[in-house]
Each structure stands twice: as C-alpha cells, then as structure tokens.
Amino acid sequence: MKFKLLTAVLFATIGNHALYSQNSWNLKYTFTDHSQNWAAAFIDENKGFVSGFTNDGKGAIKYTADGGTTWTEIFKQNNLGYVPGFSFLDENNIWAFHDQNIYKTTNGGISWTISTVSNSMGYLRSVKYSSLTEGIMKTSKGKYKTTDGGQNWTVVKIYSSNDFELNSNGQSINPSTGEGYGIIGMYLYQTNDYGETWTQILTMPNYSTAQSRRYTSVHYKGYLTGEYFYGTLGYDGTTFLKSSNNIWQKLPNNFIRYAVTDAFPDGMFMGYADQKIYNIKTKDVIYTLPGNEYISYMGSIGNVGHAVGGNKFYKYSNASALATQETTVNSFKVYTQNNSVVVQSPSTRGNISIYDMSGALIKSGVPVKKGETKTIELNQGVYIVTIHGEQRDYSQKIQIK
Incomplete structure (x- = not known):
C-alpha cells in the first residue's frame, strides 16, 4: 500500500524541550532610557510599537521599522506619569490615550494633537479606529462611535x-x-x-x-x-484546552500560574510564569529569561512573536522553532497513510495528542505501547502530533490530503 512518509524519525532536545530550542526566543533589545515596558503591538513582522515608562517616570511610546533592532521615541508627554494605551492604522496614523485625553498623530509622531472627552463620558479604556474617520471608543461609562475622525462621538451603549x-x-x-x-x-x-x-x-x-x-x-x-x-x-x-467539538478539557497535573499568554504560529500556545516561557499544551520550558527579568506582555504577528518586560524586548522566530542541533531518537515514527496518521513505537511507550492548526485539541491521551503501531483517522488538514514519551515529549507537523 502506498503511503507518504513525512518524517522518518522525530527529534528531541535534552531536557524535555521537544522540538523547540532555547534559541526560539532571544533578547533582542535593551532600552537604556526605559525603566519598564508594559505593552507592544506590531503592524507587520518588522514595524511595531512599545509603550512603557522612561527613566524619569513619564509614559512613552517607541517605534521600530526593523523588527526591534533599533527604536525611535515618537511619544512622550512631560505631564503624563502613566503608560498610555495606544492603537494604530499604520506607522503614520497612531492614537495614544490616557485618563480623558486622546492624542493623535498623522505623521508618525512628528506632531500630535490632543482632544479631551467630557466628564459625562467617563475615563478612557480603549480607542480603536477602522479608518481615518470611523472609530470606537470605550470608557468607564459606555461605548461611543465617531464617523468624523473624533470630532464628534455618539452613544452606542451606556453600561x-x-x-x-x-x-x-x-x-x-x-x-x-x-x-x-x-x-x-x-x-x-x-x-x-x-x-x-x-x-x-x-x-x-x-x-x-x-x-x-x-x-x-x-x-x-x-x-x-x-x-x-x-x-x-x-x-x-x-x-483548559478546547477540543474540536468545542468542549473545554482541563489539562491534568498542570498547576502553572501564567502571568501572560498568547497564541503563536503553528498552533503554539505560550505562557509566561516564574522567569520562564512555556508551551502551554505540553508544559515544556521554551525559554528561560536571563537574570531576574520578567515579561508583562507577549504577542505575535505572522511568523514572529514579541514580548516585553522591564526594559527588555524579546523576539521569537518561528523559523528557528526546529532546532538544528538535535539528538535523533529512534523512539517513534510518524507518517500519513490514506486519511490517517500512523505512529510506530519500536522501543518505548507514550500517549498521543493531536491538535489542529488553530490549537484545538482533536485527540487526547491515545496510548501507544512498546512495539505497537497506532493508526488514527483524521479529516483533511494540517495537524500537530504530540507524543508524551517516558523520557521526553515529541512533536511533529503532519498533513492529511
């Protein structure tokens, strides 16, 4: 019977880190003039923003056009002793907000205009524009919309x-x-x-x-x-992880208390706790932060992830997720055959879990014994097969055509 062998063997790193090496996250930049970074958001894999406190205790926003190699300060208000929230349409049209003030630039931060919402509208919680004229503002009292670039706001809902x-x-x-x-x-x-x-x-x-x-x-x-x-x-x-039929299933023996989390490329869910970044599904440690550093925000766009905390900016590249210096372990073979994934276990045993590319759990806890071949039928699509072995965990992407 004809079958397509996608991967003859799975690779594992020493220390139960599966396919993800310590090099998948890297410290990219240290802000010498920032004491704390609180949030980051990117337009694409290269263009993005970081907000935080400067060393003199003022809220500021910085911009990068080269993926975090260099940064330029585009916003700082001398009377703003708080980190502002911000949103953007592109690198030129940006909004910063705090308290009852909305700051706007149309030239990438060269100049800013300021508008103030009335006391009756409450304190700002978010400002988000879908075009240069249409936007939604949420406050402590309600939800408002504008169709003229913020000159006028009408009530959508009073909370x-x-x-x-x-x-x-x-x-x-x-x-x-x-x-x-x-x-x-x-x-x-x-x-x-x-x-x-x-x-x-x-x-x-x-x-x-x-x-x-x-x-x-x-x-x-x-x-x-x-x-x-x-x-x-x-x-x-x-x-908890959501299965393919929308059932939330509690992960057993998982007591990690995550401070921040996000979904990353290729179905990866990551979380930060106690100076470590974890694979949420497997509890593998993906990266250990240097010194006493911490993370206050993490996110991703395209194949690139980013995180900030303290005065540091960290970057994750999906291209480096497959470690290049690995130990080949002839413990499991994974391949597709017709509309199924086949797992062979010549010398050890394990439990198989399968996730789709959205991160939903499709199959959980399917046992495979030493010397056994396990066949699992799947619909067409791309999946991550994770095997929890006796000594370490293994992961492999497969495609059912």
Missing part, C-alpha cells in the same frame, strides 16, 4: 452595573467570524456576534480548600487559564 464589557477581565474574538470568548471572575462566556451578546458556558471547578478562584486569560483559538488562591499556602494555576 449598566452588570454589563459584560464593563466587568470583563479578558476577551478574545476571531476577527473573521465574530466568534470568541470572554471571562469574568470564575465564569467563561461565549459570543457569536463580535461581542454584542454573551452567553455563560462554563464555571471554573471549585476546590474546597481554595479561598477564591478566577480565570486569568482566554484565546479564541482554544486555551483558557486560571488560578486558585489557598490563603497562606499561595496560588495554583490551571489550564
């Missing part, structure tokens, strides 16, 4: 005390479909209309010894994290 948008501590919505998830405390909600309406779908499991619990992050591609507080005993983390 009630129990309004989802007012109380949510995290939302993630697929920009193509409008489907997504949001969290409030211990509850997970779902939307199918870009956040216009929300339905509660999951309550975080309770433990009798926990004094409190809450969800901390969610992504529409399929992960959900949370934390339990045990008083003087401290905190524990918990993680």
Whole structure:
C-alpha cells in the first residue's frame, strides 16, 4: 500500500524541550532610557510599537521599522506619569490615550494633537479606529462611535452595573467570524456576534480548600487559564484546552500560574510564569529569561512573536522553532497513510495528542505501547502530533490530503 512518509524519525532536545530550542526566543533589545515596558503591538513582522515608562517616570511610546533592532521615541508627554494605551492604522496614523485625553498623530509622531472627552463620558479604556474617520471608543461609562475622525462621538451603549464589557477581565474574538470568548471572575462566556451578546458556558471547578478562584486569560483559538488562591499556602494555576467539538478539557497535573499568554504560529500556545516561557499544551520550558527579568506582555504577528518586560524586548522566530542541533531518537515514527496518521513505537511507550492548526485539541491521551503501531483517522488538514514519551515529549507537523 502506498503511503507518504513525512518524517522518518522525530527529534528531541535534552531536557524535555521537544522540538523547540532555547534559541526560539532571544533578547533582542535593551532600552537604556526605559525603566519598564508594559505593552507592544506590531503592524507587520518588522514595524511595531512599545509603550512603557522612561527613566524619569513619564509614559512613552517607541517605534521600530526593523523588527526591534533599533527604536525611535515618537511619544512622550512631560505631564503624563502613566503608560498610555495606544492603537494604530499604520506607522503614520497612531492614537495614544490616557485618563480623558486622546492624542493623535498623522505623521508618525512628528506632531500630535490632543482632544479631551467630557466628564459625562467617563475615563478612557480603549480607542480603536477602522479608518481615518470611523472609530470606537470605550470608557468607564459606555461605548461611543465617531464617523468624523473624533470630532464628534455618539452613544452606542451606556453600561449598566452588570454589563459584560464593563466587568470583563479578558476577551478574545476571531476577527473573521465574530466568534470568541470572554471571562469574568470564575465564569467563561461565549459570543457569536463580535461581542454584542454573551452567553455563560462554563464555571471554573471549585476546590474546597481554595479561598477564591478566577480565570486569568482566554484565546479564541482554544486555551483558557486560571488560578486558585489557598490563603497562606499561595496560588495554583490551571489550564483548559478546547477540543474540536468545542468542549473545554482541563489539562491534568498542570498547576502553572501564567502571568501572560498568547497564541503563536503553528498552533503554539505560550505562557509566561516564574522567569520562564512555556508551551502551554505540553508544559515544556521554551525559554528561560536571563537574570531576574520578567515579561508583562507577549504577542505575535505572522511568523514572529514579541514580548516585553522591564526594559527588555524579546523576539521569537518561528523559523528557528526546529532546532538544528538535535539528538535523533529512534523512539517513534510518524507518517500519513490514506486519511490517517500512523505512529510506530519500536522501543518505548507514550500517549498521543493531536491538535489542529488553530490549537484545538482533536485527540487526547491515545496510548501507544512498546512495539505497537497506532493508526488514527483524521479529516483533511494540517495537524500537530504530540507524543508524551517516558523520557521526553515529541512533536511533529503532519498533513492529511
């Protein structure tokens, strides 16, 4: 029978790091004039922004056009002792906001204009434009829209005390479909209309010894994290993954308490905790931060990831995800045959999990014994096959045609 051998053997790194080497993340830049960086956002893989505190305690925004090799300060207000929020259409049209002030530039930060919203509209929470004239502003009191570039704002919605948008501590919505998830405390909600309406779908499991619990992050591609507080005993983390039939499944024996998380290229979910960046699905350590550094934000665009914390900027390249200096381990063979993936285990045993490229869990905990061949039928598509072996974990991308 004819079959296509995609990968004869899987590669593993010493120390249970699967396919991802320590070189996948790198310290790219140190800001000598910044004491703390809080957020980053990129237009493409090279053009992006970082916001943070300067050494004299002022909020500032910097811009890079070369992927973080060099940075130029484009915003700093001497009377602004807070890090501003910001949004953009491109490298020229940028908005910064704080308190009740909106700052706008149309020339990449060479000059800025300022407008102030009234007290009756509340304090700014976000400002986002879809064109030079049309934008949405969210405040502590409501949601507003403009069709004239911010000269006038009209009410879309005034928040009630129990309004989802007012109380949510995290939302993630697929920009193509409008489907997504949001969290409030211990509850997970779902939307199918870009956040216009929300339905509660999951309550975080309770433990009798926990004094409190809450969800901390969610992504529409399929992960959900949370934390339990045990008083003087401290905190524990918990993680859920979404299966192909939209069932949220708790990862067993996963107590990592992530501070920040995001979905990365090729179905990778990453989270930061205790000076380490983890693969959320497998708990593998992908990168250990130098010294006593920390991360306050991480994100990705295209094949490039970025993270900031302290006065540092870190960069992740998907091209370096496959380590070049690996130890070949003849423990498993993975290939496709007809509409199935086949896993052969000549000399050890393991458990197979399969994820689609959105990060959704398709198959979980399929055992493969020593000397056994396991065949798993799949629909057409591209998948990540992860095998949890006795000594280390292995991952491989496969395609069913």
